Amino acid sequence: MKKFLSILGVLLILGCDPFVTEFKDLSDAIMYEADSKSNATYDSGTIKVVTWNIRFGIARFPFFGDSCGDDVILDDATIEENMVAIADALNAIDADIVLLQEVDVSSKRTGYMDQVQYLLDNTNLNYGCYASMWKADFIPSDGIGRIDAGNAILSKYELTDAERIQLRLRTDQDGLTQYFYLRRNIVKAKIPALAQGAKDFYAVDIHATAFATDDTKQQHIDKYVETLAEIHSSDDYFVTGGDLNSVPPGSVTDFCLSDMCDGDDYHTDQAEEPHKEGSYFENFPGEPDILVPLYEAYDAAIDSASYNLPEHFTHAPSTSLIDDTTATMYDRKLDYLFTNGTWGSGSERTHQAAWKLSDHLPVSAVLNFGGE
């Protein structure tokens, strides 16, 4: 009887796991390893890094949440097909470190595929760490259902000390919406194999807020700058990047009309909201220059001379794609790579050929420890 009651007690306690997972300011990231590892030995010299918001493997599917679409759940076969294509693209880029945003690990919308494990098992990457930005047993809205999506760092080399750094929640939402909403984060990991003498080597991945209309984005970038400054002031190296959901200084800041869906109304007196969430980049004073501290402090893969050139645009909403000839495949830059080392001259790439695989494009560069 005692044994029965003990088992029952344990089950009842386990049955009280949070419905929506909230996170401490600092917590451990979830570690992954490929089922079978490829040989990867760092022989000093260069490290290739890529950042990519893979849009949870739904490619240009007209998802309701971030485009003018009204679909929610993609079929398993298409997700598998998209993930094969993403894995192929990553293998072609052949980066040592991959910084991913919008990766699903157990979500209804993507057939519960663990995309971190899938990419490790189908690329030349061996180790991974993952931090949820949206984890709930059930989101009772739009048929989203169960969700676990977040940021991941994948690497050919072992990752250690992986941390999930919580970013501030939006303050422009009511309590109920905020409870079920995203909890964005920075994920940071050490890569011992890439240490340079006494200097440790870190990879830092971020996905900043897209839709906040308050100063949340400023808070996210400030926390990001602070995280990078800590590494830099410890005299260690980092490579970092992600989807900052911010345009470069000097960019167009208002995409409301080009992103507008049928029936929407912006910039008029009758409009419910003056601007479209996620398409307007002057929500608070200083937002257009929000990335200046990063550009001033660190080496950017796409430097200030190039960041507003169309060949380095990394994003357009998926439904801006009308057809192959009139599509807007990319019309702004939201994805960035920085280091406190030095990117190899001419090594930077914005992989615009991958536009069919996500509504964001990969950006890669090669870190050159020689300082070339």
Add this chain to the structure above:
Amino acid sequence: MKKIIFYFIIASLVFGETKKWDAHSAYLLPQKRWEMGLFQPFRYGYSESIEYSVHPLWFFVMPNFSLKISQGDFAGFTSASQYKMVYPTPFLNMIAKEGIMGIIAPDFQMPPMLGLSASWLMSKTIFPFFSPYSLIGLDLTLKGGLDLGVTFGDLDTRSTIDIPLVYHRLGVYYNKWSIHTGLDIQKNLTQKFTVLFDLDLKLLPGLAEVQIDPDASKLMGEYSLEHKLLLIWNKSENFRVLTGYKFVMGEYPYGSDMRLLPYIPMAETWVPIIEFQWARQKR
């Protein structure tokens, strides 16, 4: 159809044992007595051998009907058969929508679906040398049955609602059939207080998968184990209050999961079941 009507007429001639407040058992309600609860269906003793029930609040969005027929004694047990019918389509289409309370993605239109269920219930008092109402006696009920999910159109497998209690109940429409079994034990603690222990197993046998990949473990398919423990205060023959918990564990499309219910998400806490039940004897 004639055979079915004949069967019900014959069955109705078999007088069974009746009991109050025993919805889970093979005992039927006394004739002309009705019982209902906040979360329980309205039950009515039509005769000494037929009882029917409906969920009145759900009825308008999810038409449902249940019939319990006494089958007399069987292997020393009081026995009954129970038949349920439910038409969930209107309700499911109500929650297949955009925005808040869009439980099913609006991409999906749920086709007409009919849920049919047949169960066999057997009840007896263990320790027969004591009265059923003694403090030592235990009322035991064993049950089992088959569920069928009939769909009249394409049902997209992505439209499942993957949460405890709901997934396996609707799973019958995707799997076409399921099996359920369980036991209930009820014990009188005092004249006024009763405790009810309930364990139910539901299986969605994965026969299609077994044909592709023969493996005995897949035969069972996705399972759900539900357990309930209730303390019941019988204020009178016409009113009682129940409190306790429900525990659910099972296999879902995302893996195994368990949940203690009722659970309040925003408070992230379990709260006890509070159920009020009323009854009357119609003259």
